[in-house]
Amino acid sequence: xxxxxxxxxxxxxxxxxxxxxxxxxxxxxxxxxxxxxxxxxxxxxxxxxxxxxxxxxxxxxxxxxxxxxxxxxxxxxxxxxxxxxxxxxxxxxxxxxxxxxxxxxxxxxxxxxxxxxxxxxxxxxxxxxxxxxxxxxxxxxxxxxxxxxxxxxxxxxxxxxxxxxxxxxxxxxxxxxxxxxxxxxxxxxxxxxxxxxxxxxxxxxxxxxxxxxxxxxxxxxxxxxxxxxxxxxxxxxxxxxxxxxxxxxxxxxxxxxxxxxxxxxxxxxxxxxxxxxxxxxxxxxxxxxxxxxxxxxxxxxxxxxxxxxxxxxxxxxxxxxxxxxxxxxxxxxxxxxx
Amino acid sequence: xxxxxxxxxxxxxxxxxxxxxxxxxxxxxxxxxxxxxxxxxxxxxxxxxxxxxxxxxxxxxxxxxxxxxxxxxxxxxxxxxxxxxxxxxxxxxxxxxxxxxxxxxxxxxxxxxxxxxxxxxxxxxxxxxxxxxxxxxxxxxxxxxxxxxxxxxxxxxxxxxxxxxxxxxxxxxxxxxxxxxxxxxxxxxxxxxxxxxxxxxxxxxxxxxxxxxxxxxxxxxxxxxxxxxxxxxxxxxxxxxxxxxxxxxxxxxxxxxxxxxxxxxxxxxxxxxxxxxxxxxxxxxxxxxxxxxxxxxxxxxxxxxxxxxxxxxxxxxxxxxxxxxxxxxxxxxxxxxx
Numbered sequence: 001x002x003x004x005x006x007x008x009x010x011x012x013x014x015x016x017x018x019x020x021x022x023x024x025x026x027x028x029x030x031x032x033x034x035x036x037x038x039x040x041x042x043x044x045x046x047x048x049x050x051x052x053x054x055x056x057x058x059x060x061x062x063x064x065x066x067x068x069x070x071x072x073x074x075x076x077x078x079x080x081x082x083x084x085x086x087x088x089x090x091x092x093x094x095x096x097x098x099x100x101x102x103x104x105x106x107x108x109x110x111x112x113x114x115x116x117x118x119x120x121x122x123x124x125x126x127x128x129x130x131x132x133x134x135x136x137x138x139x140x141x142x143x144x145x146x147x148x149x150x151x152x153x154x155x156x157x158x159x160x161x162x163x164x165x166x167x168x169x170x171x172x173x174x175x176x177x178x179x180x181x182x183x184x185x186x187x188x189x190x191x192x193x194x195x196x197x198x199x200x201x202x203x204x205x206x207x208x209x210x211x212x213x214x215x216x217x218x219x220x221x222x223x224x225x226x227x228x229x230x231x232x233x234x235x236x237x238x239x240x241x242x243x244x245x246x247x248x249x250x251x252x253x254x255x256x257x258x259x260x261x262x263x264x265x266x267x268x269x270x271x272x273x274x275x276x277x278x279x280x281x282x283x284x285x286x287x288x289x290x291x292x293x294x295x296x297x298x299x300x301x302x303x304x305x306x307x308x309x310x311x312x313x314x315x316x317x318x319x320x321x322x323x324x325x326x327x328x329x330x331x332x333x334x335x336x337x338x
Numbered sequence: 339x340x341x342x343x344x345x346x347x348x349x350x351x352x353x354x355x356x357x358x359x360x361x362x363x364x365x366x367x368x369x370x371x372x373x374x375x376x377x378x379x380x381x382x383x384x385x386x387x388x389x390x391x392x393x394x395x396x397x398x399x400x401x402x403x404x405x406x407x408x409x410x411x412x413x414x415x416x417x418x419x420x421x422x423x424x425x426x427x428x429x430x431x432x433x434x435x436x437x438x439x440x441x442x443x444x445x446x447x448x449x450x451x452x453x454x455x456x457x458x459x460x461x462x463x464x465x466x467x468x469x470x471x472x473x474x475x476x477x478x479x480x481x482x483x484x485x486x487x488x489x490x491x492x493x494x495x496x497x498x499x500x501x502x503x504x505x506x507x508x509x510x511x512x513x514x515x516x517x518x519x520x521x522x523x524x525x526x527x528x529x530x531x532x533x534x535x536x537x538x539x540x541x542x543x544x545x546x547x548x549x550x551x552x553x554x555x556x557x558x559x560x561x562x563x564x565x566x567x568x569x570x571x572x573x574x575x576x577x578x579x580x581x582x583x584x585x586x587x588x589x590x591x592x593x594x595x596x597x598x599x600x601x602x603x604x605x606x607x608x609x610x611x612x613x614x615x616x617x618x619x620x621x622x623x624x625x626x627x628x629x630x631x632x633x634x635x636x637x638x639x640x641x642x643x644x645x646x647x648x649x650x651x652x653x654x655x656x657x658x659x660x661x662x663x664x665x666x667x668x669x670x671x672x673x674x675x676x
Binding site: 023102106178230 | 361362364438441517
């Protein structure tokens with residue numbers, strides 16, 4: 001009887017507050033789906049046939065801006081300029097006003113990080129292979145962040161057509177921009193405000209709780225925690241955080257890179273297995289390279305599986321509705337054997 | 339020769355600053371598509387067959403929270419509670435903390451506004467039919483905004499599966515929430531900051547320019563302007579603004595409702611014709627109903643056609659890339675004969 005009552009008065013959803021962005025997110029607790037049901041979803045895979053794949057032809061990608069070869073001298077990872085860049089670098093950044101408006105040239109860099117295998121997604125890579133991708137991210141980050149007018153380097157990866165990947169061959173993208181992107185700017189603002197009010201890093205505060213509480217923890221190694229954020233925006237949102245307070249991704253050392261690769265393997269491998277190879281996006285959020293002080297910030301990767309069945313509401317309100325509780329998502333991913 | 343030079347040095351894109359949200363948006367000028375090409379896109383229409391459509395059965399929607407009948411006594415517009423609500427109202431709003439986190443019950447209302455015709459989208463309605471939909475929005479807004487714990491009433495419409503409409507029969511949704519949604523909050527903050535610094539409404543400032551400049555103007559009547567915003571987030575983004583400074587949608591009068599219906603007909607009719615019945619979302623942004631003073635704000639409707647072929651980048655950066663210049667989009671829509 002009390003249980004029935006509890007069931008009847010259970011709200012349709014919970015509103016959770018994101019401590020960093022100050023956004024409200026909705027967790028549809030009332031009609032949340034069981035985590036297992038996400039594995040039943042089949043995504044529409046429109047693969048580019050291997051024979052037609054431009055990215056498969058690694059050896060003819062010329063000139064790469066970076067290449068890593070295997071012991072047989074074959075290219076394993078290459079970074080090339082995007083053939084259809086959203087941004088091209090110009091030394092003269094023309095800023096101008098039109099009436100009340102202001103604009104500038106979209107000056108910047110747009111590169112693609114390509115790995116060898118046509119079929120395997122990052123979650124199926126070995127830790128060593130993932131480590132090479134992280135090396136490429138890091139090396140290009142260092143190079144691009146030094147360029148004129150570049151204030152932010154965005155590293156992201158789209159897997160699957162639903163996540164915006166126009167080419168199925170696994171690849172990441174690096175965009176270097178003269179402006180700090182609005183999402184990061186909000187994250188920086190929230191983190192700074194918390195630091196000024198409370199004298200501590202908001203991400204460290206959440207990590208401390210989550211590492212102790214363990215309800216949202218998916219995996220941890222010596223340096224990194226993989227967890228489902230309390231205010232998850234989508235079902236199975238997963239983040240990789242350095243456990244210690246580090247603001248600048250580019251200061252990562254070799255040992256940390258090994259452990260980041262391990263954390264990535266655990267995060268993406270579990271998502272791949274548990275959700276039946278879903279489409280997903282992941283991206284890096286790190287302190288900008290504009291020379292200002294961002295020691296209040298805490299870099300991390302955010303992974304957003306495309307599991308959502310709700311849409312449209314988010315556009316009008318900016319409130320996203322997650323159809324599984326992050327605690328249940330974390331438990332499900334944590335208990336998988338990979 | 340100068341033209342060739344101009345072509346060669348043309349940047350891949352422009353970064354435009356959104357005066358209200360402080361976001362940067364990207365207009366891919368370098369490889370922008372001709373507006374006409376958007377009409378060639380065919381969207382995947384998975385219509386619910388009329389016989390199976392739950393929304394077609396207007397007369398059995400009981401109990402409606404609102405109904406408008408035609409002169410034959412048949413229901414023309416009904417508003418019903420959503421069968422699968424994201425929010426249910428509870429008198430006791432349980433706010434609580436878990437460690438560093440805070441949350442509350444998703445208490446609120448979730449209603450659906452249904453119109454008679456199964457096939458016709460809003461852009462194909464007569465001005466009179468649209469007026470009835472606006473009446474329903476207005477009447478429910480007034481009612482819901484008075485309820486306990488309701489601080490914001492979100493009105494939105496999803497057309498087409500790509501825009502998140504799970505039922506093809508035209509319908510709008512109304513969600514009443516205990517919190518102000520983050521998108522609106524940012525818009526309120528930006529508008530307030532501009533007002534405090536400059537002593538005027540940022541939207542009035544932009545409108546003044548755009549009504550004079552006419553480059554981004556699609557249509558205007560005595561009370562409303564339909565325009566493509568300077569910092570368009572997606573191709574063919576279209577907004578409907580009251581020309582005079584009005585903060586609160588709920589204060590609209592009868593004559594203004596007639597002219598809003600006319601503006602909607604022009605906006606959606608042109609999008610329907612010019613872009614070959616694309617999927618789209620539209621939503622209302624208006625001052626919250628939490629009793630605070632928002633006289634710096636300027637209510638409006640935003641229409642976002644789903645024309646984007648870029649994706650994924652936006653998620654990582656929050657920067658959206660529009661593939662057509664708003665000036666060209668406006669010119670194209672303005673010159674259509676509907």
